[in-house]
Amino acid sequence: MNLASATTRLSSPESYVFTRSLEWATKQTPKGVEYRGIPGSWIPLPKHKPVVALICCPACNGMNGISEQVHSIDRDGKVTPEFRCTGTVHGIRCGFARPIYLAKWGKRTLYAVAYERVIQGRASAAIEYMHADDQLDAQRQFAAGHPEPHHVAGIAPVVGYFVEDTKGSKLSV
Numbered sequence: 001m002n003l004a005s006a007t008t009r010l011s012s013p014e015s016y017v018f019t020r021s022l023e024w025a026t027k028q029t030p031k032g033v034e035y036r037g038i039p040g041s042w043i044p045l046p047k048h049k050p051v052v053a054l055i056c057c058p059a060c061n062g063m064n065g066i067s068e069q070v071h072s073i074d075r076d077g078k079v080t081p082e083f084r085c086t087g088t089v090h091g092i093r094c095g096f097a098r099p100i101y102l103a104k105w106g107k108r109t110l111y112a113v114a115y116e117r118v119i120q121g122r123a124s125a126a127i128e129y130m131h132a133d134d135q136l137d138a139q140r141q142f143a144a145g146h147p148e149p150h151h152v153a154g155i156a157p158v159v160g161y162f163v164e165d166t167k168g169s170k171l172s173v
């Protein structure tokens with residue numbers, strides 16, 4: 001018995017833990033962004049509510065959204081009700097169905113990103129909030145959601161904090 005199967009047996013005979021990917025490759029298509037997931041992993045989707053996460057099926061490599069309207073996710077990342085893959089392989093239903101966990105779901109910090117954006121030629125300061133593993137993760141999430149040119153003045157956890165941008169002005173959070 002290898003370590004992976006031993007761990008699975010200890011937690012629950014049927015459950016599957018998806019690892020958290022920092023990012024997946026994406027491709028811009030006329031219909032929008034297309035993800036190329038890593039099988040057995042998940043990524044957060046902070047800007048696509050009610051879909052809050054995408055998971056990539058370890059059996060068929062199909063993408064499945066985890067929607068707040070259908071699923072609830074507890075602090076440990078356990079998804080309820082049990083997951084059923086909607087993917088198909090050569091026209092046959094994948095059939096991957098079991099309780100799943102999203103690793104690192106509940107242990108994230110709320111970060112604030114202070115940035116400047118240009119709307120109709122005028123620059124304005126703005127702040128966006130997101131849960132992230134660390135500052136680099138927050139930066140990645142922000143960049144993924146903001147393909148347009150922008151200048152990030154600072155990123156930090158949201159507790160008693162302010163940042164100083166390159167011009168010396170302070171942006172309180």
Ligand SMILES: [Zn+2]
Nearest residue numbers: 057060085094
């Ligand atoms: Zn599948």
